[in-house]
Amino acid sequence: MGAPFPPEILMKPTIVAKGVKLPQVLRDYVVRRLQFALSHAREAIGAVVVRISDQNGPKGGVDKQCRIQITVPGMPSIIVSSKAGRIAEAIDLCAHRAALAIDRLRSRTRSIEHARFPALDS
Template identity: 75%
Template structure:
């Protein structure tokens, strides 16, 4: 999984890029086969004024399912990334679980009377 990372108002250093990739791999590794793409957008809403304004938005594309988009806002970039990655992993798990239950409901097991 090679995510696309976009930064706006934030300097995208190699350390930050590696941190985001490591967090994504750790949290989404169980579903890496089903993920076709990940886009991470990191932004600073208020600029140099500070405050709780660092935002991380993650979009996960899974073939045959709608895109999963989550975001989080925090005072520090690492906190925003951690929270967004956690939310993305939870949302992906729910979506995959829902897709499995729909598939099972659509094709119930056949019963044979002997």
């Protein structure tokens, strides 16, 4: 089975795991999920950093956190986060929120009308 995306559009997020072991399978899942969620805006994205942490350690509970920071050149960074009981759930929710946030940012920048003034003669 081939790759779901051509190599020229593959996103290479930086993945940081804190307090949780993140096997290669989950790292690959993060990349695939972000490629799917953000593929429509890939030309606008400069860099993506994903931070995954376990807030309570071995105690359990809804404490797996995913935080995604997207750098868009010329714009403020987009930061979204989510918590869930499982890492994959936190990744899914955070990727969805990141897609919505970048859509909002792009629609705002497109809707701004720039006033044009005639050149002044000196």
